[in-house]
Amino acid sequence: MQIRRFSVLLLLCVLLSIQPAFAFTSYDGEGDMEILQQIDDDVYAAGGNLQINSDINGDLVVTGGTITINGDISGDLIAAGGTIAIRGNIADDVRIAAGKLTISGNIGDDVIAGCGQIILEENATIGGDLTAGTDKAYLYGDVAGDVSGNFGNIILGGNVAGEVDVDTNKIQTLPDATIQGETITSTDRYAGQTESDENGYGFMDTVFWLLRYIMLLLTGWIILYLATNSIEDMTFHLTDKPIHKTIAGLLSLLGIVMGSIALTVTVIGIPLALLLFLILVFMLYCARIIAGLWLGKKLFELLGRTTTRWREMAVGIFILLLLGSIPYIGWIVYMVATLLSTGAIYYLLKEKVRHRPA
Incomplete structure (x- = not known):
């Protein structure tokens, strides 16, 4: 069991060091998962091919190669x-x-998406705003709010109750389409940049912020599952x-950084240097997860509410990322949280070594 856990943790280190947007798509290999019964709680799932064929009375947070949601979700959906x-x-x-994202059902509120292609099918609706970064968008359904973001090419075939404010190479409006607000398009800025990006707070910042949140959240749940007692103790x-x-x-x-640099001097030491680098990445993720869980616990304590450690972690990481996004002082928040949590990891490992049987 210990070998299996170590293997999973090592794989997690490798995935985190690569840093793609969908780093956990293959965490469960090519395994399939299907949910057939109604669940009256939040659901967090990862796999190769995921089928959600029942209703979920809560939030759904999911990552996978192919994700199909046939049931109704009473809360939010976060997916990669x-x-x-x-x-x-x-x-x-x-x-x-x-x-690729295809929406055939009805969304109650806002949609934020970073995709290669978005299809909003006919009879599908978005109850709030659609904010997206995509190469191609086919919007045949209705949007009750605004449409904004970066679109390589966009086809409008439904009704947009608000404004259409997009950076796009080409916009095509079909005969049946209606736009009740103002239509503002621009191709003056380079791809992926919006006006507010010039000050560092544009749409793409939001997309990358969201991806970081998903990465930390999924990493946190996996680490918490594998080492619940240790994480709880450090928190x-x-x-x-x-x-x-x-x-x-x-x-x-x-020490880890200096050790990695020293080991790269020799060919034999390069693999060990890589291992130390992976440990460093893993520790940095663990540090933010521990800090996030601590923030979540404190918040719910102040509110006088009890909840699950999974929800505490989700809320706490969200708060940590928000604090870290504050101009000029955000880096200080991250630095303090990282160093303090890394120190907690050090003290826990030191205590375990001290009490290890001879």
């Missing part, structure tokens, strides 16, 4: 995958990162001796 098809109804917001004692832990975290990170 190669091909995603939404055939059921989503009551709230949708956040998508995919190669509980995170603020004990904060100065000592911050210093320990700084020295630990510097």
Whole structure:
């Protein structure tokens, strides 16, 4: 069992070091998963081919190669995958990162998507705004709010109740399409840049922020599943001796970096240097996950509510990313959270080594 867990953690390190948007698509190999019974709770799933064929009374967070959602979701949908098809109804917001997204059902609120291709089929509806970055968009359904973002090519065939404010190479409006607000298009800026990007807070920043959140969230759930007791212990004692832990975290990170550099001097040491680098990446992710879980726990304590550690982590990581996005001081938040949590990891490992049987 210990070997199996170590193998999974090592694979996770490799995936995190590569840093693609869909790093966890192959986490469960080519395994398929199908949900057939109604679930009255939030659902977090990962696999090769995912079929959601029942209703979910909660949020759905999912990543996979091919994702098909046939049931209705009463909460939000957060998904990352190669091909995603939404055939059921989503009551709230949708956040998508995919190669191809097809929407056949009804979305209750906003949709934010970063995709190669988006298809909003006829009779499908989006109850709020559609904000997207995509090469091709075929919008045959209705959008109750605004349409904005970066579109290589866009075809409008349905009704847009708000404005159409897009950066696009080509926009085609079909005879049956109606746009009730103003239509604003631009090709003056380079691909992927919006006006607000010039100040660093544009649409693509939002997309990358969303992808970072999904990556951290999925990583956190996997690590929490594999090492629940250790993560809980580090979170509980995170603020004990904060100065000592911050210093320990700084020295630990510097030690790993210096060790990696020293090992690259020889050919034999390069594999060990790579291993240290993967450990460094893994520790940085763990540090943010521990800090996020701590923030989530504190928030729910202040609200006087009890909930699951999974929800605490989801909320806490969200807050951590928001704090880290604040201009000028965000990097300080990240630095303190990372060093303090890394120090907590160091102290836990030190304690385990000290009490290990001889």
